[in-house]
Amino acid sequence: MMNNSEILTANKIVKTIIRQANAPEIKILQGINLTVHQGEFLSILGPSGSGKTTLLRCLSGLMQPTSGQVHILNQNLYQLSDRKLAQLRRKEISYIFQSYNLLPALPVYDNIVLPLRLGKQKVQPQKVSNLLEELNFTADLKQFPGRLSGGEQQKVAIARALMMDAQIIFADEPTGALDSISRQLIFDQLKKLVDRGVCVIMVTHDIELASKTDRALILQDGQIIQEFMQPTEAELLQAMTSKEGAS
Numbered sequence: 217m218m219n220n221s222e223i224l225t226a227n228k229i230v231k232t233i234i235r236q237a238n239a240p241e242i243k244i245l246q247g248i249n250l251t252v253h254q255g256e257f258l259s260i261l262g263p264s265g266s267g268k269t270t271l272l273r274c275l276s277g278l279m280q281p282t283s284g285q286v287h288i289l290n291q292n293l294y295q296l297s298d299r300k301l302a303q304l305r306r307k308e309i310s311y312i313f314q315s316y317n318l319l320p321a322l323p324v325y326d327n328i329v330l331p332l333r334l335g336k337q338k339v340q341p342q343k344v345s346n347l348l349e350e351l352n353f354t355a356d357l358k359q360f361p362g363r364l365s366g367g368e369q370q371k372v373a374i375a376r377a378l379m380m381d382a383q384i385i386f387a388d389e390p391t392g393a394l395d396s397i398s399r400q401l402i403f404d405q406l407k408k409l410v411d412r413g414v415c416v417i418m419v420t421h422d423i424e425l426a427s428k429t430d431r432a433l434i435l436q437d438g439q440i441i442q443e444f445m446q447p448t449e450a451e452l453l454q455a456m457t458s459k460e461g462a463s
Contacts, residue, residue, distance in 0.1 A: 218255040218430055223384055223415045224275060226250040229284035231270055231438075244270045245281065246438040254383070255413040257406070259426035259447075261456060262435035268419040269314065269388055271435065275417065276386040277305050288384065306335045310377035312387040314419075316369045318361040318376075325357040328376045335380075347375050352401055366393040374402055378409070385409065387418040391425065399425065423452045 229248040232241040244267045252258055260268050273279035275286055277293050286293040289308060293301065305311075310331075318327050328348075329339045348357075353371045361369055370393040377385060387406065391399040403425050406416050410430075418429065426432050427449040434442040434455050442455050 218253050218257075218410075219413070221254045222251055223254045223256075223289060224250070224252040224417075225287045226275055227285045229271070229274055229281045229286065231267075231274060231279070232282045244438050245274065248284070248438075248440060250275075250433075250440070252384075252415055252417060254415055255410055256415050256431065257410045257429040258415075258417045259429040259432045260417065260419045260435055261421065261423070261426055261432060261452065263456075266435040267438040268435055270438075272386050272388055272417065272419050276309055276311055277301055278311065306331065308383045310380045310382035310385045312374055312377045312385065312390045314388040314392060316361070316373040318369060318372055320360060320362050323358050323360055324355065324364070324372050327361065327372055328379060331376060331380050344375070344379065347378060347405075350401070350405060351375060352398065367395065367398060370394055371398070371402075374405070378405060382414065384415040384417070387416060387420075389419055389421065391420070391422055403428065423449055423456060427452055 226248055229245050230243065231245040232243050234241055248271060260271065262268050270279065274281045277286070280294055288304065291304060296304065319330070322330065325344065328344055332339050351371045351374065353368065353375065355364055355368050361372065364372070370390070374390055377387075385406070390406070391402050394402065399422065406418070407428075410416050420426050427447050430446065432444045432447040432452055433440050444451060
């Protein structure tokens with residue numbers, strides 16, 4: 217349930233990279249300005265290579281922008297010490313990685329509760345069990361990630377993020393490896409958290425799911441070129457079709 221309290225602000229975020237020596241800089245992000253509120257479900261869409269994942273990483277503290285500022289909970293992310301940034305990310309931020317980022321040497325259960333243990337928070341086995349049941353995860357919790365399917369690994373990564381009592385969740389293609397039933401289950405879990413006041417910022421190619429979020433941004437060539445409040449599937453499809461055709 218969105219309220220007027222700003223949880224994240226980004227001001228003139230620029231990210232440039234140099235792919236090889238003596239080559240010109242490539243601008244991945246070109247001056248992004250963004251304000252996100254508590255309890256808001258924001259989706260970010262755009263063609264491949266438009267800068268979506270880079271933006272998510274800059275907003276969450278995983279990647280420092282070349283210039284610009286990001287504030288989360290009134291703290292300037294890139295003026296914090298490494299220790300304070302790690303503390304903020306451990307307590308207030310969860311991140312669902314597109315590539316899962318599971319630790320192969322730890323079984324499923326230990327992967328899920330690892331952030332709680334690192335943050336010295338109490339582990340509640342029943343809470344883990346309940347969440348996995350809601351996600352329709354049926355594999356053995358003693359299994360190692362490498363023995364799971366891509367969809368099962370994605371559910372483990374999502375469960376790990378949802379176990380935290382974070383105020384803001386960054387989700388990079390959280391439903392990409394899932395079938396339609398599992399996609400809806402994951403979306404419903406994220407929506408439940410939003411209804412409780414958690415902010416979710418989701419990068420997705422899934423126009424159907426994006427149409428169920430509070431706000432959708434269309435990114436192209438590192439710039440926000442369109443914004444939709446209470447987006448509909450039809451307008452997002454039209455926007456994405458025209459942008460991909462133009463790129």
